[in-house]
Amino acid sequence: MQQLYDLFLKTGLRPFAFMTDTLHLEQKVTRSDLTTLLILLFRGDQTMSELASEMGAPLSSMTSIAARLERKGFIARAISAQDQRVRLVTLTQEGRRLAKEWEHLMHEMLGRLEEAFTPEELDEFTRLLLKAAKVFQGEEPARQYEAKNQARKIDIED
Amino acid sequence: MQQLYDLFLKTGLRPFAFMTDTLHLEQKVTRSDLTTLLILLFRGDQTMSELASEMGAPLSSMTSIAARLERKGFIARAISAQDQRVRLVTLTQEGRRLAKEWEHLMHEMLGRLEEAFTPEELDEFTRLLLKAAKVFQGEEPARQYEAKNQARKIDIED
DNA sequence: AGCAAATACTACGAAATCGTACTAAAAGGA
DNA sequence: TCCTTTTAGTACGATTTCGTAGTATTTGCT
Numbered sequence: 001m002q003q004l005y006d007l008f009l010k011t012g013l014r015p016f017a018f019m020t021d022t023l024h025l026e027q028k029v030t031r032s033d034l035t036t037l038l039i040l041l042f043r044g045d046q047t048m049s050e051l052a053s054e055m056g057a058p059l060s061s062m063t064s065i066a067a068r069l070e071r072k073g074f075i076a077r078a079i080s081a082q083d084q085r086v087r088l089v090t091l092t093q094e095g096r097r098l099a100k101e102w103e104h105l106m107h108e109m110l111g112r113l114e115e116a117f118t119p120e121e122l123d124e125f126t127r128l129l130l131k132a133a134k135v136f137q138g139e140e141p142a143r144q145y146e147a148k149n150q151a152r153k154i155d156i157e158d
Numbered sequence: 159m160q161q162l163y164d165l166f167l168k169t170g171l172r173p174f175a176f177m178t179d180t181l182h183l184e185q186k187v188t189r190s191d192l193t194t195l196l197i198l199l200f201r202g203d204q205t206m207s208e209l210a211s212e213m214g215a216p217l218s219s220m221t222s223i224a225a226r227l228e229r230k231g232f233i234a235r236a237i238s239a240q241d242q243r244v245r246l247v248t249l250t251q252e253g254r255r256l257a258k259e260w261e262h263l264m265h266e267m268l269g270r271l272e273e274a275f276t277p278e279e280l281d282e283f284t285r286l287l288l289k290a291a292k293v294f295q296g297e298e299p300a301r302q303y304e305a306k307n308q309a310r311k312i313d314i315e316d
Numbered sequence: 317a318g319c320a321a322a323t324a325c326t327a328c329g330a331a332a333t334c335g336t337a338c339t340a341a342a343a344g345g346a
Numbered sequence: 347t348c349c350t351t352t353t354a355g356t357a358c359g360a361t362t363t364c365g366t367a368g369t370a371t372t373t374g375c376t
Contacts, residue, residue, distance in 0.1 A: 003284055003288060004268070004284055004287070005200070005264070030361090030362070032362080032363085042163070047324080047325095048324070048325060048326095049323090049324060049325080057363080057364085058363080058364055058365075059324080059325065059326090060325090060326075060327085060328095060363085060364060060365070060366085061362085061363050061364055062325090063325070063326055063327085064362070064363070064364085065362090065363090067326095068361095068362090083323090083324080083371075083372070084324095084370080084371055084372085085323065085324040085325065085370065085371045085372070086323090086324060086325080086371095087324080087325070106163070109293075109294055112293050112294075113290060113293050113294075116289065116292075116293045117286070117289070117290075121286060124282060124286065125286040125287075125290065126161055128275070128279060128282065128283040128286065129283075129287070130161055131274065131275070132271060132275075132283065135267075135270050135271050135274045136267055136270075136271075188331090188332070190332080190333085205354080205355095206354070206355060206356095207353090207354065207355080215333080215334085216333080216334055216335075217354080217355065217356090218333085218334060218335070218336085218355090218356075218357085218358095219332080219333050219334055220355090221355070221356055221357085222332070222333070222334090223332085223333090225356095226331095226332090241341075241342070241353090241354080242340080242341055242342085242354095243340065243341045243342070243353065243354040243355065244341095244353090244354060244355080245354080245355070
């Protein structure tokens, strides 16, 4: 039980910094940048709002991240034809390459997980993790703060 | 399996921002500040280095955080008698109060977890989570980056 | 059609985090 | 003892993140 606390405390700053393998990719881009690229790889082109929501970041942070990625040539941003307000974010060749590299590392790590766990354990782990996330997400007892700040809470669906 | 990825992506920025209950405390202090206070509550007085290591943050970040907490009156820093280089960080009354408040919230959330999970599930969950953390931590394939940057990797012991 | 409200995003300044360079004290020789 | 090395922490500037205010486009209402 105390162990759960400890694990929680460790992730205060630098979430998932205990994962060793991914470090060298972070020489080129930040973790948020990488996450953004990965989302684009998984889900295809996205609007800024969709990205922000997937990342659990405020839209204004997303603007900074996207600007950085665009400057470095990893993404391109086009104005949507249907709605001139929305910006479609797309991976460039270079961005796709980097995202795939990171995806590969994640697969490797999941592979290690599959090695260490039995298939039943892995199922159980996923199930319990999602259940726990749901529980922590709770039943909205903090409505009043929501109104003020746009993205303080990150929703987890299935 | 994809669900694990999704959960991972969601925590890119703002780790544990999906937890609703803690939000109002963060009006007063940042999450890192809160974590620092909680570590002091759990472990008693700590040096700057110990704190940084517990948080998984570089020492220089810890300096900023501690300065902030001291300015706000939540901690006090005294020079150690044995070794004049080390600074002992202590909770003030006010700091202890805040830490307890946050601890209470965490207990509540763990209570919700215990409600939702059977005791066996909870045991299994803890066990698997720690095992997974260990696995991700891996077998040090990235030594060369370690030498350069002091705190890029956070170690998880038992 | 005309206008208020909502939506999608950016701008900008403030705060937080971090890497590197530095200072001071302690430890370890010779 | 003197001097080199190590250890503990801070200083400072750069980067990242974020809240708020603003702009432009679309939607909804009459």
